Amino acid sequence: MSANLSANTLFSVNGVVAVITGGGSGIGLMMTKALAANGARRIYIVGRREDVLGSAAESIDPGIVIPLPGDVTCRESLLGIAKQVEAETGYINLLICNAGIMGPKPLKAAPGASPPSLSDYRAHALATSVEDFTYTYAVNTTGVYYTTLAFLALLDAGNAKSNMGADVGSQVITTSSIGGFSRLPGASFAYNSSKAAVTHMTKMLATSFVPYGIRCNVLAPGLFPSELAMGIIGALDPGKTGEMDRNIVPAGRAGTEEDVAGAVLWMASRAGSYLNGSVVVVDGGRLGMLASTY
Template sequence: MNLTAEALFNVNGIVAIVTGGGTGIGLMIAKALAANGARRVYIVGRRKEVLEAAANATFPESIVPLPGDVTSLESLCEMAERVKTEVGYVNLLVANAGVMGPRPLKASPGQSPPTLSEFCAHALATPMDVFTDTYSVNTTAVYYSALAFLELLDAGNTVGNMGADWKSQVIATSSIGGFSRLKGASFAYNSSKAATTHLMKMMATSLVPYKIRCNVLAPGIFPTDLTGSFMNNIGPSHTGTFDPSLIPAERAGSEPDIAGATLFLASKAGAYCNGSVIVVDGGRLGTLTSTY
């Protein structure tokens, strides 16, 4: 039995879909898969030019733009049909697209908390559909993305180089926010990520008869569009370091951090994982009041 890292952690020959793959963590994941042997990695997003720029700047021979809207069932089915026509199967779907959603009013450092009236007025100024839209992208789209590609994932169980013990898989990018009770965080974002984590656990159970696995990545703070303002507030931008009381690793996550976790789940190394949650946060969740 070959126990080398090269044998355990490669993803040779797989076909993958990464939603929200044009920027941030999604692009990090796509690059990790392409760099380690994936045959084709489709990156999904609404902005075609962003997808094309990402592919051209990284692995244009294996990363393929797939423009579409994960909140539209019609668009998801169209994307699945294109992949079916071009390749005929999928081994891995990474449901990664996400939005932050509205934030509550909170006090600045050293100031008293807002009055109840101020807190309510700020929250009620956000229309209900804006709150619900956070769930549409972060949770509902994960479910329907999986549904749209299930038959291609089923086909992927009979095609590929990963071996009989490796089964097709859906990985959802959730967040440590789904476990955190941090004051001032987005109620919409955190609760939608908690819902996504539980959704994937339910799907892992429901898809057992079809031999399709479901797992979760729960990242902490990585340099993305979603976390930019947060990083600027608590991490000195000139050094990139964080107080260990905020992040014990004293830094934000990086490409190798998310790449390693992704390759573990996506490769033979993680073939025995189903319904698992991998937290990649430098220890931050342990510093928070949380439900993990």
């Protein structure tokens, strides 16, 4: 059998240099662990909470995982981080735009109760300031755009380095959500619509960057243990048994770090190098149980 068809070759991320925003917790931390466990040369994790980033780096390998405090809603912060990475490595192969927030939540009825009155629903929604609503977009959508722009030169340098092989090339992976396809209010109007926006924007970036040889793809997770999703998971699994109603999640459980690892190793390696402008849904089948537009 050809060595090119072995899993060790196809799914190798050995030597990859990556930047992961929101890489110190939740799904971002799962991605960081996956790349570090499989031979990454350097992983820069970006976030606002320096203590969280530091703990993540220490728990994995501080020689590989480098914390870089920063704010994805601040262009100057992003450009400063890119300069730090450029000074250390001179290039990156992979940018994962993973930072995200939930945003203001709509008023919901308790399970089995009648919906709130229209006046209560309206009053609750209007109590949210325009600034709070649009800040969700600043992080989840606009932040992805400016993060990508900040690291374009380093991604281009990664292509010139060609350390991952000519067939792989540099790539941007955006963490979106199945919420971006759901027609239900779900987490929040701001969150779901911002994820719909960033999914489409990433497809646009994929087309725009074709002349430069930089690929862009979307990972759309379902329910995974994270700060954002714990309230939802807790409601679906109040007994903390690890099991969920298969009418809600056909897999019968929330996602695990192995599920994230499998997806990101595929997308980041030779195995996924033919992906460009693609959306990878990893949700245990949940989206198929929702009114959705996917």
